[in-house]
Amino acid sequence: MFNLLGVPPQVLFGQLLLGLINGSFYALLSLGLAVIFGMLNVINFAHGALYMVGAFVAWLLLTYLGLGYWWALLVAPTVVGLVGIALEKTMLSRLYKLDHLYGLLLTFGLALIFEGAFRHQYGVSGQPYPIPDALKGGQNLGFMFLPNYRGWVVVASLVICFGTWFAIERTKLGAYLRAATENPTLVQAFGINVPVMVSLTYGFGVALAGLAGVLAAPIYQVSPLMGTNLIIIVFAVVVIGGMGSILGAIVTGLGLGMLEGLTKVFYPEASNIVVFVVMAIVLLIKPAGLFGRER
Amino acid sequence: MPDGAITKTAMLEIADLHAFYGESHVLHGVSLEVRQGEVVTLLGRNGAGKTTTMRSIMGIVSKRSGSIRFQGTELVGMAQHRIPRLGIGYVPEERGIFSSLSVDENLTLPPVVKDGGMTVQQIYDLFPNLKGRGSTQGTRLSGGEQQMLAIARILRTGANLILLDEPTEGLAPVIIEQIGVAVRALKARGFTIVLVEQNFRFAATIADRHYVMEEGHVVDMIPNDQLDANMDKLHTYLGV
Numbered sequence: 001m002f003n004l005l006g007v008p009p010q011v012l013f014g015q016l017l018l019g020l021i022n023g024s025f026y027a028l029l030s031l032g033l034a035v036i037f038g039m040l041n042v043i044n045f046a047h048g049a050l051y052m053v054g055a056f057v058a059w060l061l062l063t064y065l066g067l068g069y070w071w072a073l074l075v076a077p078t079v080v081g082l083v084g085i086a087l088e089k090t091m092l093s094r095l096y097k098l099d100h101l102y103g104l105l106l107t108f109g110l111a112l113i114f115e116g117a118f119r120h121q122y123g124v125s126g127q128p129y130p131i132p133d134a135l136k137g138g139q140n141l142g143f144m145f146l147p148n149y150r151g152w153v154v155v156a157s158l159v160i161c162f163g164t165w166f167a168i169e170r171t172k173l174g175a176y177l178r179a180a181t182e183n184p185t186l187v188q189a190f191g192i193n194v195p196v197m198v199s200l201t202y203g204f205g206v207a208l209a210g211l212a213g214v215l216a217a218p219i220y221q222v223s224p225l226m227g228t229n230l231i232i233i234v235f236a237v238v239v240i241g242g243m244g245s246i247l248g249a250i251v252t253g254l255g256l257g258m259l260e261g262l263t264k265v266f267y268p269e270a271s272n273i274v275v276f277v278v279m280a281i282v283l284l285i286k287p288a289g290l291f292g293r294e295r
Numbered sequence: 296m297p298d299g300a301i302t303k304t305a306m307l308e309i310a311d312l313h314a315f316y317g318e319s320h321v322l323h324g325v326s327l328e329v330r331q332g333e334v335v336t337l338l339g340r341n342g343a344g345k346t347t348t349m350r351s352i353m354g355i356v357s358k359r360s361g362s363i364r365f366q367g368t369e370l371v372g373m374a375q376h377r378i379p380r381l382g383i384g385y386v387p388e389e390r391g392i393f394s395s396l397s398v399d400e401n402l403t404l405p406p407v408v409k410d411g412g413m414t415v416q417q418i419y420d421l422f423p424n425l426k427g428r429g430s431t432q433g434t435r436l437s438g439g440e441q442q443m444l445a446i447a448r449i450l451r452t453g454a455n456l457i458l459l460d461e462p463t464e465g466l467a468p469v470i471i472e473q474i475g476v477a478v479r480a481l482k483a484r485g486f487t488i489v490l491v492e493q494n495f496r497f498a499a500t501i502a503d504r505h506y507v508m509e510e511g512h513v514v515d516m517i518p519n520d521q522l523d524a525n526m527d528k529l530h531t532y533l534g535v
Contacts, residue, residue, distance in 0.1 A: 192406065
């Protein structure tokens with residue numbers, strides 16, 4: 001048995017993997033927040049709650065309809081996306097001309113309502129969600145044991161994140177989105193229905209949160225509070241990456257997850273605050289965030 | 296469309312247009328008409344309502360009353376994104392080149408709304424400066440090139456009425472000359488153009504008629520061939 005920097009490799013790589021998993025969720029969630037903030041200028045506090053709703057939709061599908069994980073991957077983001085579009089159409093769209101604070105307050109209130117409703121119905125103890133059969137078991141990599149499902153989560157979120165990045169930065173549809181983020185009035189004056197684009201963008205952003213919720217269900221338990229626990233860190237990730245920066249959200253999410261994992265190995269006491277320490281340092285040195293542009 | 300032919304019927308008819316920014320009443324009964332194939336300028340001092348007239352046509356200023364008819368269709372009350380789809384292209388004063396888009400992406404952003412738009416090759420022939428710059432970030436172009444790009448991207452869409460808001464503002468004389476050549480080429484192709492200008496010497500080289508605006512309405516109309524005879528009057532209007 002050899003040691004790496006004074007710790008056994010199983011411990012080091014185990015924590016790094018855990019960090020990578022957490023980082024995948026940070027990346028997926030902060031990506032959605034970045035897309036929404038860029039287009040709507042709304043800091044979507046309901047993001048964590050909608051992630052929880054995504055996980056619950058998966059659990060409800062399985063419990064009451066017998067529809068398994070793969071169906072949930074399709075249905076839950078769709079449901080969450082449609083809920084998001086309805087929220088945007090009926091409530092958020094009325095706030096764009098007001099201060100940012102109102103959007104934040106509204107979405108914070110919505111988050112409390114969602115969480116309260118699920119807590120009332122299902123209590124605070126988590127509901128277990130099984131790993132799908134195809135992804136049970138694991139691989140012995142020699143230096144560590146990799147459970148198949150965790151490997152799948154990392155790969156799936158990387159594919160989704162970079163797919164989203166590609167769609168926004170390299171396609172025609174993404175060009176509309178970037179242009180409308182910069183100057184919605186002019187894009188509308190070219191004949192594009194910007195309000196519909198805004199609704200769809202919000203729907204897409206929260207659908208990513210719903211999808212993350214399904215991915216998370218077999219790892220963490222399905223609980224009304226699962227979003228609250230995560231969202232504070234995700235907001236820190238967004239601030240570090242730079243508000244509204246797509247690439248920043250992805251890279252920072254994964255990076256900070258790993259950093260957290262490493263901190264757990266070398267100085268466990270600091271693992272809960274390391275993200276916030278990084279945030280404070282980044283804000284001091286580069287207030288717009290690592291990938292953010294000064295406005 | 297016949298080359299440069301001016302027909303008798305109005306393509307754009309504005310009657311008693313009032314427009315508001317919030318509580319402030321900016322246009323007080325603007326009336327004018329533009330016939331197909333014409334180049335018409337709106338002249339006037341700063342704050343006379345020239346830009347607001349254009350923004351009202353596009354529906355960007357949404358609080359408006361009166362009538363704006365384009366090829367017989369009423370634009371007041373129409374959803375904002377439908378107006379450009381009738382075939383009206385807008386080149387804003389601030390040019391509106393997107394910094395997060397490349398030159399190519401800027402050029403191809405506005406959707407094609409009608410058949411008969413210019414091809415990218417024809418656009419490059421008109422504005423050779425844009426050729427080979429496709430992957431450059433839009434806002435890295437010089438001011439003149441950005442103006443060319445702002446006009447160029449409308450030409451692809453098939454819009455047959457073009458609203459040009461101060462295309463020469465802040466540009467060097469040699470660039471203004473190039474923009475003038477391009478606008479004349481567009482007129483020869485049969486485009487109808489409404490031009491806001493402070494620089495009436497430039498306007499005189501391309502326009503058929505000039506509307507003079509003051510304090511939110513049209514006070515005079517001067518055909519270009521009578522410009523010399525009306526020079527004193529124009530100087531008074533513009534305060535130059």
